[in-house]
Amino acid sequence: MRGPWPSLLVAVALGSGAGCPVARPRSVRIVLSLHGAAGRPVHGFDVTVALPTGSHVAHEAATRRLSPGVLTLLAGAAAATADGRFVPHATTPSIRILLASGTPLRDGEVAAIEATVTSTTAPSRGQFEVVSAAVAAPDGASVPGATGWVSAVEIR
Numbered sequence: 001m002r003g004p005w006p007s008l009l010v011a012v013a014l015g016s017g018a019g020c021p022v023a024r025p026r027s028v029r030i031v032l033s034l035h036g037a038a039g040r041p042v043h044g045f046d047v048t049v050a051l052p053t054g055s056h057v058a059h060e061a062a063t064r065r066l067s068p069g070v071l072t073l074l075a076g077a078a079a080a081t082a083d084g085r086f087v088p089h090a091t092t093p094s095i096r097i098l099l100a101s102g103t104p105l106r107d108g109e110v111a112a113i114e115a116t117v118t119s120t121t122a123p124s125r126g127q128f129e130v131v132s133a134a135v136a137a138p139d140g141a142s143v144p145g146a147t148g149w150v151s152a153v154e155i156r
Contacts, residue, residue, distance in 0.1 A: 021120035023054065027156035030113045030128055032097060034076055034135065036146040037107050044136030045077070045099040045110060047148035052127040054118040055093045057086040064088075070114050071097065077110035079103045084113065094131065097148075109151060125153040 032047055051057075058067035066084035073080055080101035087094045097111055117123045128150045135146035 023118050023120050025116050025118045026122060028115050028117055028123060029152075029154040029156060030095075030115060030150060031074070031109055031152040031154070032111045032113070032148055033109050033151035034105055034107050034146065035149055037105070037135070037143060038145070040143055040146070041104040041138055042106075042135055042143055042146060043101050043104060043138045044134070044140070045080075045105060045148055046096070046132075046134040046136075047130055048094055048096045048132045049150060050129045050131050051093045051095065051115065052117055052119065052123050053091050053093075055115055056088070056118070057084075057093075057095055057113060057115045059086040066095075066113070072112045072114075073099075074109040074111055076106040076108040077101060080105060080110070082111060110148075122155050123153060125150060128153055 034042060034045060058070050059065060060067065064085045064087060066086060071082050071084045073082055077099050080099040083098045085096045095113060099105065099110060130149055133148040135143045135148065137143050
């Protein structure tokens with residue numbers, strides 16, 4: 001090519017990288033809720049949530065159990081016992097949260113998980129997808145119509 005075009009192409013190529021967004025870690029609080037119990041006794045809650053690429057939840061490497069302080073029980077499950085696991089993965093990380101209680105769980109917010117998402121933009125609630133949910137009665141039977149869902153994702 002002759003004329004100003006080669007210089008112009010090089011300038012455009014070099015300048016186009018200047019405005020590229022940079023991925024950065026963002027602290028998020030993922031809120032899980034119980035829905036559809038409608039006053040029926042619920043004593044078990046087992047939910048697996050797919051997290052966006054770049055997500056990390058503090059955990060013990062050998063067992064994948066969530067670190068202390070990462071999982072908090074909320075009003076709907078105040079008397080429950082909780083356990084959580086993080087499954088790290090380059091593109092599809094996930095968490096599994098298990099709640100068991102001698103007293104019934106209530107519809108509404110039951111647990112919150114602290115995580116970090118490294119991304120170029122703030123993650124939206126739609127990027128945190130429930131891939132499986134089981135809600136159990138006192139005898140372990142399924143509670144039809146009841147499920148767990150991600151009710152909020154708060155950027156900290």
